[in-house]
Amino acid sequence: MVMFRKFRGLPRLPTWMLFVLPVLAAAAADRPVTEVLGIADLGGLDQGEIVSYDVREPTDKTLAAGLAMYVEAPPERLIAAVRNGALLMGDSDVIAAGIFLPAGGPxxxxxxxxxxxxxxxxxxxxxxxxxxxxxxxxxxxxxxxxxxxxxxxxxxxxxxxxxxxxxxxxxxxxxxxxxxxxxxxIEPYARSGGATVDVAAELRTFTEQSAVLRHYAPELQAALLRFPAPSDAASTLQWVERKVEGRPTVILVHQMVQPKAGGALVAVRDFYVGHSFNSSQMVLGILPYRQGSLVFYSHCTSTDQVAGVGAGLKHAIGRERLRAVMFGRMERLKASVR
Structure with a gap:
């Protein structure tokens, strides 16, 4: 039987964050979302291209990337598509998936x-x-x-x-x-030599240092940090079996959807992964923009494979692979509302 670490109660936000986060969100509302994200290719964005922006990598094991696109469809259609699994549909690496109902069991x-x-x-x-x-x-x-x-x-x-x-x-x-x-x-992963991987700490870092959450959805940021405390965000737990590096693995996924300014922000965290990477967290924003919606997608993944000797090259290669996976998801989402 798995032995859980001693439970110390729901995680508390530092007192200063309770005051600063709403102020940051209000300040961000006065700035264009493209400026907050640092999107440089505005021409490509407005032409419907999927464009990239930089996302900070908080640790030497983190790969991070950001993509954005303009879709001529209202936010509610895109939000419905995400809820209906548009990011997974058509993904050839997905083998099986299932939802955990609130009262469900194994x-x-x-x-x-x-x-x-x-x-x-x-x-x-x-x-x-x-x-x-x-x-x-x-x-x-x-x-x-x-x-x-x-x-x-x-x-x-x-x-x-x-x-x-x-x-x-x-x-x-x-x-x-x-x-x-x-x-x-979350039980840490055991590594050789007595080392461990603290997935809980990784997910907290991804959440606390997310510029998107800090600027646009501090209430969703707090909900992720305090889960399972009650919040206004709709929460779903699921499992996905997929091929990763040619091997089958099961991923346990937590999705939270927070309505925001005529659209929504969606946080998806992989809090257990069978192999190849340790954890990941994505934040997908869908907000009104021009005659449709701006969709922006920030993703952080932790993997032991990019640390150590040659880290710079490993990060560059890993980042491009991550962008390729993200690009496929964005294309599937866009196609789902045509």
Whole structure:
């Protein structure tokens, strides 16, 4: 069983933030959103092109990028498309997905199951050790190895079934902890040499240092930091199985939608990822602009793969790959309202 860190109550915002955030939001309202984001290619934007802007990378493990586009459709149509899964629809890397209903239980994960083509991945799970191959806590890894010791004489089909069930149990424990206690319940990933990855700290950093949230939705910023405390933002939890670097992985996702100035801001955080990267958080803004909507998309991802020797080159390559994924999502969103 996963052991959660001692719960210390809902995270509190520093007192100064409670006064400063509304002031910042009011000041931003007097500046064009394109100026706040730092969008330089206004001509391309107004012609309907997807243009880029810079997003600060708060740690040496962070990849960050921003994209924006003008869409000749009202904000409500785009917001409805996002709620209906437009960012995932048509993504060839997505294998399966499901929603966790408020009163639901672990049965929501029944759509995840290793198949014969996943035998190599399942075999690696049965031998998992602290390192970079998988993202599990030390206790979760011990659970997989303990199960593996009982599988010596079972068929391959049964082995896949039992390893899938164990994986679903891990996912459910992480999901249930997060929805009850928020980021404080996220178990760190175990790495070699006794090192760990503190996903909760990463997500807090992404949220606290988000210029978009600070300027346009301080109430959404506070809701993310205080989750699961009540807020005006609509909250959804889901799981997505997708191919990442050619391997199947399950991602646990939290989405919050905050109405704003005739549009909305949407925050999506990946608070558990099976492998390849540690966590990520995107903020999607949909606001009235000209005869339609301005859509802006800022994304921060944490990965161990870009730190250390050659970090500059690794970041440049990783940033371009991230932009490519983001570009595909923006194109799918735009196509969904044509």
């Amino acid at each position: 049965e929501a994960l029944n759509g995840f199951e290793f198949g014969p083509s996943d035998a190599e991945e399942a075999e690696a799970l049965s031998e998992v050790e602290p390192g970079s191959e998988f993202n599990f806590s030390a206790a979760e890894m011990q659970g997989f190895r303990a199960l593996a010791r009982t599988l010596a004489h079972v068929s391959e089909t049964e082995k896949l079934r039992l390893l899938s069930r164990r994986y679903r149990e891990v996912l459910w424990q992480r999901l249930d902890g997060y929805r009850r206690y928020g980021a404080d319940a």
